[in-house]
Amino acid sequence: MSLKNKYDVIVVGAGPGGSMTAKTAAEKGLNVLLIEKRQEIGSPIRCAEGVGKKSFKKFFPVIKDEWISTKMVGVRIYSPDGTLVEISDNRAVGYILERKIFDRDLACMAADAGADVFTKTRATDLIIKDNFVKGVEGIRLGESFKVEADIVVGADGVESKVGRWAGINTTLKPKDIESGAEYLISGIPVEDLCEIYLGNDIAPAGYVWAFPKGENRANVGIGILGSKIGGKIPFDYLNEFVKKKYKNGKIIEVIYGGIPVSRPAKTFGNGIMLVGDAARFTDPITGGGITNAIESGIYAGEVAAECIKEEDTSEEGLKKYEKRWRSTIGEENDRSYLLKEFFINLPDGGLNALAHSINKIKITELSVKGLMRELIDKNPWIPAKLAKLFKKK
């Protein structure tokens, strides 16, 4: 097995976004190369692993049991004074995935569809000719290589370089990224519910999460907005929380990571598209990025196939990629970004007032929209400009 000299599409990064791009493009008959700089796909994880059931299911006709660690029936949000807001159903509304298995499986699906997959293979630069991305330079197992392609897709995560190499500025300002740390803790009581803890003493402009992973384990993590870090680092906050709440738990994994909470980047250019975290597609309010990565990967794979068939892989041709994500991912990002700007400046008193205003809500779908509609109904002080974003159409 060796690299070919030329592919239709090279995908850099084999997370869910990259693998779905590669799978989709290969299924459409393209010659696809998928490269991953790590030696293993899916590890180390940098994720709380939660997805909404409805948004996840629409991408997969079959959801394999081994992908799912826990089916969760809802979310419990604790305001700074400890007031509980529960959003739950009797049935599963979301999943906590086992990303180590899921990510690897998606890469296998891309391979089964015909894509070449190489790990410990890192892109170090793009081949650019006449202002057009024409391929990738990299290192594989210590050997330098150059491979040409009509389209390169940057799926290289929060630390993305592909966009920058193509002249797209993807740098995140500290106010547009959450700095995160997480433990997988074993030997603790858990229910099939995700827990969220809010408060400026607990997690400034962010939150602490506890997502169940099996019978007695949970991903317990924290995200703090970069611009609010000073003195204590996220890891200190996490340790304080864990010491208080899970004194007897055993920490069996330590995880760090950054979560974009920004507007999307520019996502296309001559011969290039960006997907997933590389395109800054995470939801700025929840921090969730898995389903947006999958969705954008599917769009990028489809658009790659169309544009190669039409023999136009220029910025103009690839523009339809943005058109496609704008109406789904883009619309949600618009709302969530403004909501984030509102929440990060809300003192604990405001968070408490919101929590006091609503009781248990019955829901069938985990959505920020549904919760916000309830809150807006009961809290006329929420700025009208924000409220109107959540009005039923």
Added chain:
Amino acid sequence: MISINRYKCGYCGTCVAVCPAGAIELVGAWIEIDGESCVECNNCVKICPIGALEVSDESKK
């Protein structure tokens, strides 16, 4: 100069995302900082979830 405590670093790449100069690279299981292109904004030091990056004494002189 930014120094990396490799015993703390979890090679998560958060520092890479906030570096305006593109001076940091996540290479598989470690990070590299290119001192030449570093603009000493210290964004990486502030954002690191684990405190693995520090402004080294050399540049404080």
